[in-house]
Amino acid sequence: MAYQENSAMTESAGSGYLCTSLVAAAVALALALCVPLCPAQEMAQGQGPAPRLASDPHADSHIADAIRQVSAERIRQTIEKLVSFQNRSTISAQDEASIKAGTGIGAAREWIQAEFERYSKECGGCLEVKTDRFTEPPADRIPKPTEITNVYAVLRGTDAEQAKRIVLVTGHYDSRNSDTLNGTDPAPGANDDGSGTAVSLECARVLSKAVLNKIKFPATIIFLTVAGEEQGLNGSKHFALMAKQQAWKLEAVLNNDIVGGNRGPQQDASVVRVFSEGLPAAASEAEIKRIRTLGGESDSTSRELSRYIADVGRSYDAGVKPLMIFRLDRFLRGGDHYSFNQQGFAGVRFTEFREDFNHQHQTPRTENGIEYGDLLKFVDFDYVAHVARLNAATLASLASAPAPPTNAKMQAKDLENDTTLTWEPSAGAAAYEVVWRSTKAADWEYVQTVSSGTRATLKVSKDNVIFGVRAVDAAGHRSLPVVPEPER
Numbered sequence: 001m002a003y004q005e006n007s008a009m010t011e012s013a014g015s016g017y018l019c020t021s022l023v024a025a026a027v028a029l030a031l032a033l034c035v036p037l038c039p040a041q042e043m044a045q046g047q048g049p050a051p052r053l054a055s056d057p058h059a060d061s062h063i064a065d066a067i068r069q070v071s072a073e074r075i076r077q078t079i080e081k082l083v084s085f086q087n088r089s090t091i092s093a094q095d096e097a098s099i100k101a102g103t104g105i106g107a108a109r110e111w112i113q114a115e116f117e118r119y120s121k122e123c124g125g126c127l128e129v130k131t132d133r134f135t136e137p138p139a140d141r142i143p144k145p146t147e148i149t150n151v152y153a154v155l156r157g158t159d160a161e162q163a164k165r166i167v168l169v170t171g172h173y174d175s176r177n178s179d180t181l182n183g184t185d186p187a188p189g190a191n192d193d194g195s196g197t198a199v200s201l202e203c204a205r206v207l208s209k210a211v212l213n214k215i216k217f218p219a220t221i222i223f224l225t226v227a228g229e230e231q232g233l234n235g236s237k238h239f240a241l242m243a244k245q246q247a248w249k250l251e252a253v254l255n256n257d258i259v260g261g262n263r264g265p266q267q268d269a270s271v272v273r274v275f276s277e278g279l280p281a282a283a284s285e286a287e288i289k290r291i292r293t294l295g296g297e298s299d300s301t302s303r304e305l306s307r308y309i310a311d312v313g314r315s316y317d318a319g320v321k322p323l324m325i326f327r328l329d330r331f332l333r334g335g336d337h338y339s340f341n342q343q344g345f346a347g348v349r350f351t352e353f354r355e356d357f358n359h360q361h362q363t364p365r366t367e368n369g370i371e372y373g374d375l376l377k378f379v380d381f382d383y384v385a386h387v388a389r390l391n392a393a394t395l396a397s398l399a400s401a402p403a404p405p406t407n408a409k410m411q412a413k414d415l416e417n418d419t420t421l422t423w424e425p426s427a428g429a430a431a432y433e434v435v436w437r438s439t440k441a442a443d444w445e446y447v448q449t450v451s452s453g454t455r456a457t458l459k460v461s462k463d464n465v466i467f468g469v470r471a472v473d474a475a476g477h478r479s480l481p482v483v484p485e486p487e488r
């Protein structure tokens with residue numbers, strides 16, 4: 001039967017695939033029962049092999065091994081150290097004496113840089129540790145010209161051409177208390193955003209160690225920690241602009257902000273929210289018009305990235321599942337991913353399921369029996385470790401994958417119910433996959449492999465579904481999908 005062909009293809013695609021007979025049975029059943037089960041009957045029709053379910057998990061055992069090295073204990077130590085600097089406000093002290101005394105943002109910055117350098121030493125110098133330093137002029141929350149420093153480590157890709165592709169994880173190491181202009185009283189920032197900073201550092205530690213254990217990432221991974229978030233996203237704005245001006249091929253930004261899993265009774269530690277923009281912040285008027293015409297409101301590159309993370313969440317046992325939220329951010333709130341979105345890059349925000357607003361942006365104190373403050377004791381280190389595993393698996397998957405197909409087109413010059421897609425080859429691709437979903441479905445539903453060539457015709461009407469095309473390498477690593485442009 002048709003599924004057998006798929007099965008054979010899957011095996012030849014390499015050991016990276018984990019295809020269970022259970023999944024095969026589920027697919028066969030779903031296809032057999034397509035009339036009652038499928039949102040559109042025609043979705044399962046087609047020439048050649050029948051489509052598989054897009055929810056089929058697939059993991060690379062080397063990546064699974066690498067993310068197991070994430071340590072809740074290491075994360076606890078990192079956050080404890082960050083809290084020890086007392087106040088990491090962007091306007092807190094950064095003079096030599098304060099750095100020596102271990103207080104203020106300057107001391108935090110120096111420690112993060114030393115930590116990246118230590119990881120690099122442990123992997124034979126595999127990380128390039130850098131700073132992006134600039135002076136922010138006075139503004140609402142910046143009373144006087146202030147030096148802001150982003151600290152980052154680069155794990156350069158192993159393939160000369162693919163290394164130009166970059167995936168990035170970030171968290172902000174600055175903190176605040178009840179007063180944004182207070183740079184002296186305690187502002188522990190254990191969750192906001194000691195947790196996100198710890199995720200970036202732990203990803204750097206674990207993935208640099210993986211390289212030592214002979215994993216190869218053809219594309220480049222950047223582990224970033226920024227400052228200035230609480231004063232107006234200043235650090236991330238500067239960094240994203242630099243990436244844009246230097247024409248970086250930045251494919252994905254994972255921003256972790258408030259991933260401490262605050263230990264409240266209504267917390268759901270089994271999920272982490274992944275926020276993504278719908279209409280791209282950087283879209284021109286012409287692009288908005290095209291999105292409106294095509295019904296592309298839920299297919300920004302950021303949203304494709306969030307679907308990719310959902311796929312990673314099904315394929316790897318991170319300990320936490322991504323919960324896609326189709327919204328830029330929480331109401332009246334912002335974050336560093338937006339700085340990247342504004343420059344046209346795909347970027348999402350990870351945040352715990354339920355925030356406790358008594359435990360963020362608060363000067364530590366007890367009032368009327370309520371304890372306020374972003375304190376170490378409210379952080380669930382196991383939860384942060386789970387989020388770090390999900391991030392590390394996403395970074396490793398993207399950095400292992402071929403480049404997404406370019407110039408993907410959908411033929412729309414004739415009125416016909418079949419759909420023909422074409423695209424240009426991606427370096428490192430062994431095959432391609434066409435994915436599609438009902439226009440009202442949140443995530444990809446079906447996938448069909450294209451084993452040779454860069455063209456596919458499917459017996460599925462383009463008018464009824466949304467298509468994407470992705471590249472797959474010989475070991476089964478998948479690129480981000482691209483939505484084909486209609487061509488007249």
Ligand SMILES: [Zn+2]
Nearest residue numbers: 192193257258
């Ligand atoms: Zn924050």
